[in-house]
Amino acid sequence: MEKQRVLVVDDDREIVNAIAINLQNEGYEVLKAYDGLQALDIVSAQNIQLIILDVMMPKLDGLSATLKIREEKNIPIIILSAKSEDTDKILGLSMGADDYVTKPFNTMELMARVKSQLRRYLRLGDVNVTNRANLLQSGGLCFDLESHTLTVDGEPVRLTATETKIVELLMRFPGRIFPAEEIYERIWEEPAYRVENTVMVHIRRIREKIEINPKEPKYLKVVWGIGYKIEKI
Amino acid sequence: MDTKLKKSKPLTAWLCFFLAVSIMLGLLITVFAGLGYSGGNWEVLKAPFTDYNNSTAFKQRTADYYGRLFSLVADPSAHDDDTMETTKGFLDNEGENLKYYAVNKNNNFLVQNITPEPSSLSDSGKTPALPAGYSYCWYFDGEKLRVIDHGKPIDIQRLDSGYQRIFHGYIYDLTPKYLSNVQVLLAVRDNLVENPYAHSKYYGDQQFLSIIGWIYTGFLVLGLLLLVFAIINRPSKREFDRKLASWMGRMWLEVKLLLSLLVLMFFGGFAFNYYTGWRVPVDQVLGVAFASCMIIACFWWFYLILIDLIVNGKNFFTHNAINSLLTRYRKYEKGYPWQKLMLKRAYMLVGVEAVLALISVIFVLTGSSGGTLLLAFLIAGAGIYLIYRYLKRYTETVSDLGKLMDHIELIKNGDMSTRLEVTEDADIYPAVQNLNYIQEGMGIAVAEKMKSERMKIDLITNVSHDLKTPLTSIISYVDLLNKEDGLPEHVNDYIKILAQKSEHLKNLIQDLFDLSKASSNNLALDMEKIDLARLVKQALADMEEPITASGLTFRINIPDEPVYITSDGKKLYRVLENLIVNTLKYSLSGSRVFVDLTVSSKEVTATIKNTANYEMTFDEDEILQRFARGDQSRSSEGSGLGLSIAQTFTEVCGGKFSIKIDGDLFKVELRFETVPEN
Numbered sequence: 001m002e003k004q005r006v007l008v009v010d011d012d013r014e015i016v017n018a019i020a021i022n023l024q025n026e027g028y029e030v031l032k033a034y035d036g037l038q039a040l041d042i043v044s045a046q047n048i049q050l051i052i053l054d055v056m057m058p059k060l061d062g063l064s065a066t067l068k069i070r071e072e073k074n075i076p077i078i079i080l081s082a083k084s085e086d087t088d089k090i091l092g093l094s095m096g097a098d099d100y101v102t103k104p105f106n107t108m109e110l111m112a113r114v115k116s117q118l119r120r121y122l123r124l125g126d127v128n129v130t131n132r133a134n135l136l137q138s139g140g141l142c143f144d145l146e147s148h149t150l151t152v153d154g155e156p157v158r159l160t161a162t163e164t165k166i167v168e169l170l171m172r173f174p175g176r177i178f179p180a181e182e183i184y185e186r187i188w189e190e191p192a193y194r195v196e197n198t199v200m201v202h203i204r205r206i207r208e209k210i211e212i213n214p215k216e217p218k219y220l221k222v223v224w225g226i227g228y229k230i231e232k233i
Numbered sequence: 234m235d236t237k238l239k240k241s242k243p244l245t246a247w248l249c250f251f252l253a254v255s256i257m258l259g260l261l262i263t264v265f266a267g268l269g270y271s272g273g274n275w276e277v278l279k280a281p282f283t284d285y286n287n288s289t290a291f292k293q294r295t296a297d298y299y300g301r302l303f304s305l306v307a308d309p310s311a312h313d314d315d316t317m318e319t320t321k322g323f324l325d326n327e328g329e330n331l332k333y334y335a336v337n338k339n340n341n342f343l344v345q346n347i348t349p350e351p352s353s354l355s356d357s358g359k360t361p362a363l364p365a366g367y368s369y370c371w372y373f374d375g376e377k378l379r380v381i382d383h384g385k386p387i388d389i390q391r392l393d394s395g396y397q398r399i400f401h402g403y404i405y406d407l408t409p410k411y412l413s414n415v416q417v418l419l420a421v422r423d424n425l426v427e428n429p430y431a432h433s434k435y436y437g438d439q440q441f442l443s444i445i446g447w448i449y450t451g452f453l454v455l456g457l458l459l460l461v462f463a464i465i466n467r468p469s470k471r472e473f474d475r476k477l478a479s480w481m482g483r484m485w486l487e488v489k490l491l492l493s494l495l496v497l498m499f500f501g502g503f504a505f506n507y508y509t510g511w512r513v514p515v516d517q518v519l520g521v522a523f524a525s526c527m528i529i530a531c532f533w534w535f536y537l538i539l540i541d542l543i544v545n546g547k548n549f550f551t552h553n554a555i556n557s558l559l560t561r562y563r564k565y566e567k568g569y570p571w572q573k574l575m576l577k578r579a580y581m582l583v584g585v586e587a588v589l590a591l592i593s594v595i596f597v598l599t600g601s602s603g604g605t606l607l608l609a610f611l612i613a614g615a616g617i618y619l620i621y622r623y624l625k626r627y628t629e630t631v632s633d634l635g636k637l638m639d640h641i642e643l644i645k646n647g648d649m650s651t652r653l654e655v656t657e658d659a660d661i662y663p664a665v666q667n668l669n670y671i672q673e674g675m676g677i678a679v680a681e682k683m684k685s686e687r688m689k690i691d692l693i694t695n696v697s698h699d700l701k702t703p704l705t706s707i708i709s710y711v712d713l714l715n716k717e718d719g720l721p722e723h724v725n726d727y728i729k730i731l732a733q734k735s736e737h738l739k740n741l742i743q744d745l746f747d748l749s750k751a752s753s754n755n756l757a758l759d760m761e762k763i764d765l766a767r768l769v770k771q772a773l774a775d776m777e778e779p780i781t782a783s784g785l786t787f788r789i790n791i792p793d794e795p796v797y798i799t800s801d802g803k804k805l806y807r808v809l810e811n812l813i814v815n816t817l818k819y820s821l822s823g824s825r826v827f828v829d830l831t832v833s834s835k836e837v838t839a840t841i842k843n844t845a846n847y848e849m850t851f852d853e854d855e856i857l858q859r860f861a862r863g864d865q866s867r868s869s870e871g872s873g874l875g876l877s878i879a880q881t882f883t884e885v886c887g888g889k890f891s892i893k894i895d896g897d898l899f900k901v902e903l904r905f906e907t908v909p910e911n
Contacts, residue, residue, distance in 0.1 A: 012702055018709035025716070082701040084743065085750075086803075087757050104705040104739050107712040179767070194793070196767065200774030224771060224802030225763025 003029040004118060005047065009039040009062070010054035010080065019052060022107050023114070036060025043069055050118055052110075055081040055092070063095050070096035076117035080105065112212045116140060116153040123154050136171040139233035141210065141219050143171045152210050162187060163206050166199075167230075170220070175232035177223045203228055242466070247473035250463035255529050256456035260449065262525040266517065276395055281446030285439040286369065286423070292396060294438060298324060298331065299371050299378075299419050302344070306335040307415055309342040328428030330435045331421060332367055338414040349418060363420050370420040375413040441518070478544035481537050486553035489538060496534045500527040555618060563658065575630075575660070582623045589616040630660045637661060640668065649676030693749035697742045704742065708735050744874040747807075751881040756804070758885065762908060763802045764795040765837055766830055772809040773828065783817045785843075791830040796837045798905040800886040808882045811875040812841050812901055819899070821846040832907065839903040849899065853892045 006028045010016045013034065020030040031046060033039040037059045043051070051069065055062035066077055076098040081088060084102040092100045099113050120140050136143040140153040148164055150157045159167060165187045170178065180199040181192035203222065207214040219231055267277050280290040301320050305312055312320070321344060324333055334345040349361055361372050361381075368383045380387045380396065389396035425435045463470055481489070503524070542549045562581070566574045589612050596609035633655050640653040649672060655665050711731045714720075720728075750756050769791055773780070780787060816826050820843040827842040849856075857880055876892070879901075883890040889904040 012706065014706040015702075015709060018706065018713060021713055022709075082698055082705075084746070085757065103701045104708045104735075107709060180771075196770035197774040197777060200771060201777065204775070222771060222775065222806075224806040225765060225768035225800070226802065227767075 003027065004049045004122075005029045005031060006114065007031045007033060007039060007042055007046075007048050007051045009033040009036070009051065009057070009065070011035060011057045012054075015054075018107075019110070022111060026111055026115075028114075036062065036065035039065050040068055043073065043075075048075060049121065050075060050114060051077045052114070053077055053079055053097070055079060055083060055088075063092065066092075066095045066097050076121045078110075078113055078117060080110075106213075109213050116212065119153045119155070136168070136174075138171060138174045138219060138230055141171065141230070143167060150210070157209050159206065159209065163202055163209075166202055167206060167210075170228065170230040174230050177227040177229045179227040183228065199228070243469040243473035243476065246463055246466035246469035247477075249459045249466070250470050251533070253456050253459035253463055255533075256452050257460070258529050258532060259522070259525045260453060260456065262528055263449075263521055266521040266524070281442045281449065285425070285442055286421075287395070288442065289395060290438055290442055291421075291435070294434060295371060295419065295421060298327075298333075299417065302333055302335050302419060303373065303415075303417050305344065306337045306342060306417055307412065309337060309340060326428065326431040327433050327435055328426075328430060329422055330425050330428065330433050331419070332364060333420070334416075334418040336416050338416075347420070361418055366423055367420040368423055370418060372419075373415065373417040375415055445518070474540045475544050477537060478540045481541035482545045482548060482552060484552075485557065486550060489541075493534065493538065496531055500531045503527045555615060555622075559622060571660070571664075578623070578626075582619065585619060586616050589613070589619075626660075633659050633661050633665070637665060637668065640665075644668075644672050644675070649673075649679055687753065691753070693745055697746040697749065700742050704735065704739060708732075708739065711735055741874075744878060748874050748878050748881060751878070751885050754885070756882075756885055758801045759803065760799055760801055760887070762797050762799055763805075765798050765800075765805075765839065765905060766791050766794070766796045768802060768805060769809060769828065769830060769839060772806055772813065775806075776810065776813050779817055780813070783820070784822055785817065785820050786823075786825045788825055788827045790828070792832060795910070796830065796832050797908050797910055798837060798887075799908055800888065800905065804882045804886050805888075808879045808886075808903070811879045815875050815879075816841060816843045819843070819845055819847070821897070835906060837905050837907050839905075840900060842898060842900045845897045845899050849894050849897070851894075853894055856892060856894075 006023050008016050008019045008023070008030060009032075010019075011034055016032050016034065020032060023030050031042055031048065033042055035057045039051070039053065040060070042048070053062040053065060057065075060068075062079055062081070066079070069075070069077065077096065078099045078101060079092040079097040080101050080103060081092065082103045089100045089102075098117055101110055101113060134145040136145060142151045142154075143149070144151075145168070148168070150159060150164070150167055166183060169183065169186055170176075180196045183199050184190070184192040184195040200222075203220060204214070207217050207220050210219060211217045219233070221229055221231060223229060264278065268275070274289065276289040277293075280288040285291050301323060305317060305320050309317070324331060325346065332347040334347055334349055336343045336345075347364060349363075361370065363370055370381050372379050372381060378389070380389050387394055387396070421435065425433070425439050427433060427436050545552075566577060569577060593609040593612040593616070596605045596612070600606065600609075636653060636655065640651075643651060652669055652672075653665050655662055659665070711728060714728045715732060747756075773787070773789065820826060824844040827840070829838075829840045829842075831838050831840070857876055880890040883903055887905065889902075891902045891904075893900040893902070
């Protein structure tokens with residue numbers, strides 16, 4: 001199989017090199033660019049499967065570059081930025097980026113994200129299109145109502161019976177916030193009394209299985225002071 | 234030279250105005266006086282401009298002589314020798330200009346300086362024979378008066394004869410029978426001559442009137458010219474008016490009133506006295522001129538009062554003796570300290586009131602005339618006015634004190650910009666000014682502090698941002714090194730240390746960044762209604778693993794029902810996370826940690842209490858200082874910003890954060906206002 005090509009864009013050459021080494025170790029072919037305009041040139045000239053893009057760059061910043069690339073191509077873009085505020089993340093994702101990683105990043109996490117993005121882009125494109133009625137979907141999460149199985153970016157995840165019930169409940173109403181009591185009563189079918197810990201333990205375990213970085217979950221979120229939800233993506 | 238002219242211009246303009254108005258007034262008064270004297274006879278105004286022998290003045294003069302002669306002859310018994318001589322002398326002063334003959338056959342009284350032919354007199358209806366050079370005469374033949382000019386009798390009853398209103402005041406209430414024996418002839422010389430022995434009034438009048446017309450006309454023209462000049466230079470004139478007003482303004486109201494009264498009594502009375510009891514206007518020229526001066530002086534005095542009133546306005550009334558005395562007293566009392574000053578003022582009032590009361594009582598008891606009574610009333614009035622002023626002042630001071638206290642409260646609450654304004658002569662003005670200075674100084678100090686704080690925060694934000702880029706490289710390459718195979722064991726140890734420390738540095742920078750953002754109010758907040766009880770439960774559940782691992786016992790006392798507050802849940806979780814991490818790190822192993830949530834009517838308090846595993850040698854404020862660390866040695870993990878972040882985030886999220894240290898007991902309290910469930 002042909003090697004997948006990843007474009008790494010950052011004005012800091014050392015960071016580009018470090019990422020490149022890691023990507024090459026993982027078996028990808030790496031292209032390098034050091035500002036937004038170079039990146040655009042390479043994107044239009046070459047066949048690329050994924051872009052890792054810094055935000056603050058000379059000539060053309062990462063967000064503008066994202067907008068430009070999105071006009072033509074649908075390849076996954078992971079934004080890499082020193083800006084760690086929620087608002088920055090939301091802005092980046094709304095510009096068309098598929099993921100947002102803050103600097104300084106954890107190499108393993110970055111590699112995991114690259115992998116999951118590529119998997120979704122290359123393998124699941126057809127699944128997305130079919131969108132079967134018995135599939136619940138949110139981003140890379142896919143829950144099969146028939147087989148009661150969950151896949152993350154195409155990879156099956158092993159869940160316990162309770163965890164599966166919780167995921168199914170939350171995924172039936174993506175974006176809706178469930179208080180611990182409601183989850184407990186629906187899953188355990190018992191009156192809820194001081195169940196926060198019980199529910200939280202399960203939520204944490206599910207997170208560890210489906211999230212790349214459980215501390216900064218992408219799908220299964222705690223809404224502090226209210227409840228739990230699966231993000232509607 | 235130029236400046237001198239400029240300076241003198243207002244004066245010049247004003248003087249022109251003054252002269253113009255004075256002249257016009259003088260002319261006007263003269264005209265009215267002339268009219269008044271001649272009983273409203275307009276002819277009198279023409280006198281200076283007609284031939285004297287035809288003028289009203291001439292007729293009036295002749296009428297005067299005729300009247301004197303007639304009264305003398307008609308009733309000689311009414312005159313004593315002196316008046317008779319005076320009248321004769323009066324007539325004789327005219328010398329050649331006047332020939333007269335008057336007889337009363339009833340008592341054979343006769344005065345004469347000519348002897349006309351008796352036949353020409355006895356024949357009534359005939360013109361008496363006159364000496365050569367005398368062609369104008371008045372002749373009373375026992376029945377009626379005839380005026381004959383050059384042999385022609387004049388109908389003196391006709392309106393156009395010029396004799397109307399000449400005779401007023403000469404009606405003699407005598408029977409015609411009695412008068413039938415009286416004959417009076419008065420002849421005036423055609424060419425009037427000077428009498429070398431006495432002053433001839435005919436001659437004098439002729440000379441005077443021939444020039445007075447021109448003098449009047451001259452004055453009129455001069456007055457008009459000056460008036461025009463003054464009108465052209467109105468602004469300069471007004472400038473001098475203001476100067477005059479400022480001079481007048483220095484005078485006390487009482488003095489002005491008194492002077493006005495005197496001016497009215499003196500000048501007005503004088504002028505009025507000059508008006509009465511005269512018959513021949515020409516004789517009154519000097520008197521009229523004098524009276525005019527008086528009236529003009531009166532006019533100018535009230536003009537001064539008027540401009541004073543217009544220019545100085547309220548000051549016209551407020552600049553009075555009592556006010557001046559009070560001002561002087563105020564100046565005097567300023568030398569005393571405040572307490573003494575206020576007491577002294579009260580004592581002074583009592584003393585002055587007593588003296589005034591005494592004086593007015595003495596006046597009432599001793600004097601019985603209206604004047605002394607009035608004076609007593611005036612003094613009593615002054616006393617009442619003083620009390621009024623004292624009370625007014627007292628009220629002002631009390632109100633100012635109130636303002637001062639409010640202002641101190643304001644400063645206490647941190648308002649550094651509002652200034653307290655009181656009038657400059659207020660009793661507490663120095664205190665107010667000092668307070669304003671203190672406030673200003675504090676304001677500057679606070680602003681400086683805020684500025685430097687803000688600069689520090691900006692610096693931290695920028696620096697922590699710039700730190701992240703090289704740190705990213707460091708972490709990435711350390712990671713690459715970590716994956717390298719075949720390195721010696723000790724190198725791997727070094728790499729492990731590098732990895733640990735760079736991770737620590739990463740956390741530190743992130744904490745620093747968050748803190749600086751929060752304390753510079755740049756934190757984006759997502760405030761919503763959340764259940765604090767649930768949040769605490771969630772946070773504890775979330776951290777269950779490290780809690781269990783720590784071996785500490787958590788005693789949790791949280792109500793089962795929701796406690797709603799308005800806050801940012803994510804930030805608040807960060808606060809609780811920091812606090813719990815802190816607790817796990819610094820608690821005595823095996824001890825108990827108490828997490829309580831107590832709800833009062835409007836407030837909910839979350840408390841975390843733990844027993845420290847070291848001696849806390851600092852106070853509550855010190856621990857919250859950024860970078861302060863519980864153990865002071867800074868050896869352990871963490872940025873040392875945990876508590877600072879907890880505090881800042883709590884406050885940003887609308888809560889209150891406090892720490893209490895009691896021996897080894899460390900207690901953190903978060904307080905929030907509760908909101909109703911719906």
